[in-house]
Amino acid sequence: MIKKNYSVYILGTIQLGIGFGIVTLLSRWVTGNTILSSPEALIKYGILGGLGYSLMGAFAFILFGFIATYIRKRYPKHQTIGDLLKEKTNPFGYWYTILLLLITGMDSMFVQATGAAILFSLIFPVPIYISLFFFFSFCFIIAGLGGVQRIHQFAGISITFIFAAIILIPVYFYIQNGVYPVYEGVQLYHPYLLFWKNIDTFFFVITGIFIGFGQVLIDRATWQRVYMLKQSRIRTIFTLTGLIWATIPLSLSSLLLVVVYSGSFQDVKILLFQLVYNINSSFLIAIFLLFCFSAISSTLNAELHATTVFTVKNAISELIPLSDQHKWHLSFWITGMQCLFLYLVVIIISPTFIELLFFFGSIYAALISPILWMIFSRDRLSSFVPSTSAIAIFLSILSSSSTGHLGAIWVSFITSTFLCACFMLFRFLSIFRVEKRKRLL
Template sequence: MKQGVYQHYIQGGIKFGIAYGVVSLLARWITGNTILSSPETLVKYGLLGGVGYALMGAFALFLFGWMAPKIRERFPNAMTIGDVLQERLSGKSYWFVLMVLLITSIDSLFVQALGVGILFHLIFNIPAFIGLFFFFIYCFLLAGLGGMKRIHRFEGLHISLIFAAIIFIPVYFFIQEGVFPVYDGLHLYHPYLLFLKNSSVTPFILTALLIGFGQVLIDRASWQRLYIIEKTKVRTSFMMSGFIWATIPLAFSAMTVIAIFNQGYENIYSVLYELIEKIDSLFLTLLFIGSCFSALASTIGAELHATSIMVVRNMVNVKKKWSEQNQLKKTYFIAGILSLLLFIISSVLTPNLLELIFFFGQVYVAIIPTMITILFYSKKVPTYLPYCSLVGWVSGMISLRFHSSIYSIWVSFIAAFLLVVIYIIFNEIRYHYRVKRL
């Protein structure tokens, strides 16, 4: 493949086997949510909640991996999710789904940026905006200018730091403190974490599984990797990534337990500070900090790269028809603008990440029936079918005024699912009626 062309920027010019496919997927999905939301889930729902959070990502990657070979067979010439949508949709339906993807892209980047801001605030004794500025410069140079080839070069380093941290830090503490003192401390200070009959855990886990699948199903970066991994190895790569990913939230939950087993805490973010305070080894402290920012940098880099490409290749260039070099320059520009916006947002705002995930979860679950139909419906996608997801989302938002976010997410999904099924049945009946008349 010729150096410098836009296709090389998108795919990096190589095909992955299972090993590097798994590394690349883990680099995308070990995120700021994994670091910050898994401890929050543990504190809110107990040990079973931590296990449920781990199952969320594993189930999502496993299920998408099961679908992946069929997607590759049906859309062999695509490189992005936008390419598939261009092939299957037209007119306003296409632009509606693209806008949903853009909104969820910005949401995903926004959540990661908030995670960066929180970690800089907790870890360093410098104004957060200084650290954030250099962090986003790094992400822009890595993914915005470097493209997929440079992302590949750093993924191995990022994953190595993350796994080194989740292995060495818990082992170090459990060797020092022992397992039973940690258990006794939890029983004394935080007995609710050991309670296994919490009735709210099961709805949380089921809802998290649904949200996780919706996130992976429309994730721009995962779709790029779907077409970079060798076709015969794509299913195994996604499924293995799911199994391995499940260990990461469990490891961060173990670190949370280490931080609080013999004391209280002010809020969930202070737990990470307490953990750093308890690490009396400079090497392990640096390893933990390096793992946190490796996870955030690899995730933001992958999302920044994929979102910029989607905006230029599948939105703007649909009408402009630029040359590849021109598309490349415009992608650099969009990546720079997104990096600047992320820097500003993460310098100013610090909302609750878990609540933010569940708020946008309505969008993720409402789009699932539409995307499944786009991918696997044998006939042309009915013109107004994507708007079933909009109705589902509105239904969920209305129910949010009377019920919890978990309940409203299921309202969004069920409403969208039923509307899609009814619309397809109606379309089939109309099709057979026309055939009979002919």
């Protein structure tokens, strides 16, 4: 690959149509979080929790598809979300939002890396630090050295393994065991999973849609893919991606029922991986392991690449002028440092994934209104607009002890939206007064 034009490293060389556009978005969004949070959503909120998790992604993609079409038409020369921030905010708002997006990016990468650690610890009879070393080396080669073109080459393979697993394994189990015995087992050992008249479940579904939309709206990798897609196909691609993505959590939920219907379980976090011990076919075991590896690695590759580009193009290049060749080399180093950091941290920290999702959900919710205002406004905005997210996040943390994680997300969203609306009203009244004075003069 000729390291002359850094845009090739960011966006590749071709515009993607419907088929491969869906593939590259799915390879980014069928994540370790999907694998690890689905069991917790099912166990905590029942069957409707699994359904709600799938609706979260479907609505997020469909809604963002309308905005993505507008983004592409309105800002045709942009390449990242950082380019929008540079155009619409002053220095303080710019650097504040850059920092916040980098924090959420590290959270997403941490979840993928932790998922890889759990998978490897269950499968390979070697110390975890050895298996993780090879995993991060693979991600560094693909995302760091290869750039988006290498990521695209592996996207099709990843999606093949993902859909092979979610189609073949459920069919195998339900043909072998039957549907009714699974239902009877769940009804006997875990009847709470079938209870649907639960207000908390509906609250989870609605809040999850906000989280999903916020995640997609501020995701650096998704913004890059908006500029990789053919402009006339963007809305169709995002809509179809949402509908297809929704089938994956549903399939995972059906697999989890196969794991739990015969008795109790100990650790929710590794519940899905226990499926390996229930599969009698070596071929299907291999498919399942490749599914997990493909989902985690493809997402981590996309996140590593997007965070690296975001750091080099929208952070370091704003401080130090860089040639395209220097940007290439710096991208290699930054990707390597991210892999090393994740390698060291993931062995130490192991949170509950659904709680981690909802904790950072407050950040996603707080940024929805400020980012939407940046997208649709026609002027450079005051620092107050991005700063509303800081106020919202602070209040959501204070209120989380009384409202819970779900309530804190709504506090975050309502606070930032209310403050943005007040500022918009104040700005409108100021402009109105100025125009009125001009007419009087």
